[in-house]
Amino acid sequence: MEDRAKVKDKKIAVVGAGLVGSLEACMLAARGYEVHLYEYRGDIRTMEHVPGRSINLAMSIRGRTGLGAVGLEEKVIKEHGIPMKARMIHNLDGTTRAIPYNKDGKCIYSVGRRYVNEVLLTRAEEFPNVHIHFNHKLLTTELEKGVMTFLDTSTNQEVTAKADLVIGCDGAYSNVRKQMMKKPWFNYSQQYIPHAYMELCIPATPDGKFAMPPNYLHIWPRGKFMMIALPNQDKTWTVTLFMPHDIFLSLDTPEALLDFFKIHYPDAIALIGKEKLVKDFFANKSLPMISVKCSPYHVGSTCLILGDAAHAMVPFYGQGMNCGMEDCVVLNEIMNKYDDDLEKVLPAFSEHRNPDAEAIVDLAMYNYVEMRDLVNSRLFLLRKKWDDLLSRLLPGTWVPLYTMVTFSRERYHLCISKKKWQDNVVAKIVKFCSVAGLVAGFLFAKTEAAHTLANSFLHQVNSLATKTLAVVDRS
Incomplete structure (x- = not known):
C-alpha cells in the first residue's frame, strides 16, 4: 500500500466544474491532492445568463451531506434555501390541498443551481492545491495513461494535460464516458422518454411577494402531463411544464396555448399572466429527458465517472443532484476505507455504487407517474x-x-x-x-x-x- 505522502503527490484531473465536479475537487483537495478542474464553459460567476438545466434544485439530506463535508451546508441551507414541507396539489377547479412529505414535518429545500455552483467554485479556489481551467473542452483522453487533449476555446488552441487519475463529472452526455464506451466489458444503455419539459416563470406580486404559499412544491397533476413550481429567493417561481413532445408541438399559436391552459391549468394563467405565458412559451423550446445506466464506473486505477456521467435520471424524484453529490461522499468514504489506494478504491466504488444508482434511476421514473397521476387517487x-x-x-x-x-x-x-x-x-x-x-x-x-x-x-x-x-x- 502506498504511503500517504506519495498519495498526496498524485495529480487528479476533474472534468466538469458543475455541482458534482466542483464538490469533488474540494473533497480531493481537502485530502491533499493536487487537483486540476476543467470546465468547457467560462466562469459562471461572471456570466449574466448560464445556459443549461433547471435553475432550481430540491436539496435533501444526501446533497446536504456533500455540502457539509466541505463546510458549506449551513451557508447554502440557512442563507439561501427555501424549505418545502409538502406537495401542494392544484385541482382543475382551482382548489388546492397539501400532502406533507412525512409525519415528522421534515422538508426539502429549494435552492438555486447557479448559487450552489458559484459557492462551490469559490470554495474550491480557497484551496491552494486546486487549479481551475475554464473554457477547456475535452476532445480525447487516453484513459489508461491519464492523457487528455482539450480545446482552449478562449485561444482556439489544443492543450494536452496528464493526470494520475481522471474523474469525469461532465454530465449526461459525458465525453469521458464516451471514451470508456470504446473499452470492452463496458455496459451502457440510455432511454429518452416521450415527454419533454419547458421552463416558465411565475413573477412576484406587484408588492414583491410570493404569488403562492412559498413553503411547498406546487404540482398540477393532469394524468399524461403535469406542471410543477418551485420558489426562488427573489419571490418568483420556476415553473416546469412536463408533457409528451407531440403536445408541445401542437401548441403552435398563442390561441392554442391559451386554450390548452384554460382547460388544464386555468388558475396558472392569472399567476403567470397571459402576455408573459405566451412570450416565455414561444421564446423557449421543449427539451428532452434522458435516463442513462452504465457499468463499471472506472477504468483500472486511472479513470472514474461520477454524477450524471454515470447515472443520468429524469428529474421526478429530485435526486439527480442529491445522488451525484452523494457519489462524492461515498467515494470519500471508500478512500478512507482503503487509505487512498486507487487500485482498490475505484473498483470498490463501482461495485458499491452501481446498484444504488440504477435503483434511483428507476425510482425517478416511477415518481413521475406518482406526481402526475397517483396523487389524485x-x-x-x-x-x-x-x-x-x-x-x-x-x-x-x-x-x-x-x-x-x-x-x-x-x-x-x-x-x-x-x-x-x-x-x-x-x-x-x-x-x-x-x-x-x-x-x-x-x-x-x-x-x-x-x-x-x-x-x-x-x-x-x-x-x-x-x-x-x-x-x-x-x-
Missing part, C-alpha cells in the same frame, strides 16, 4: 395514510419509501427492497381482511337476506382488496 392517499400510521406505530421499522429516499442516506437499492417487504405485508393484511369478511358473513348469515347481505359485503371487501393490491403493484 383516493387509494394512493389511503396507502399514504396507512404508511404514516404504521411509521408511528413502528418507528424505525416501517419507513415510507419517499422518507427513506429523501430524508435518509439509506442505500437506494435497500429502499426498494424494504418497500417490497412493506408491499408484501400490506398484501397479506388485505387478504386477511378478505378472509375475515368471508368468515363473518357465514357466521352471521342466518337467513337468505342475511346471506345476500354477507355476499354483498364480501364482494365489496374483495373489490377493495383487488384495488388496494393494484395500487401496491403500481407503487
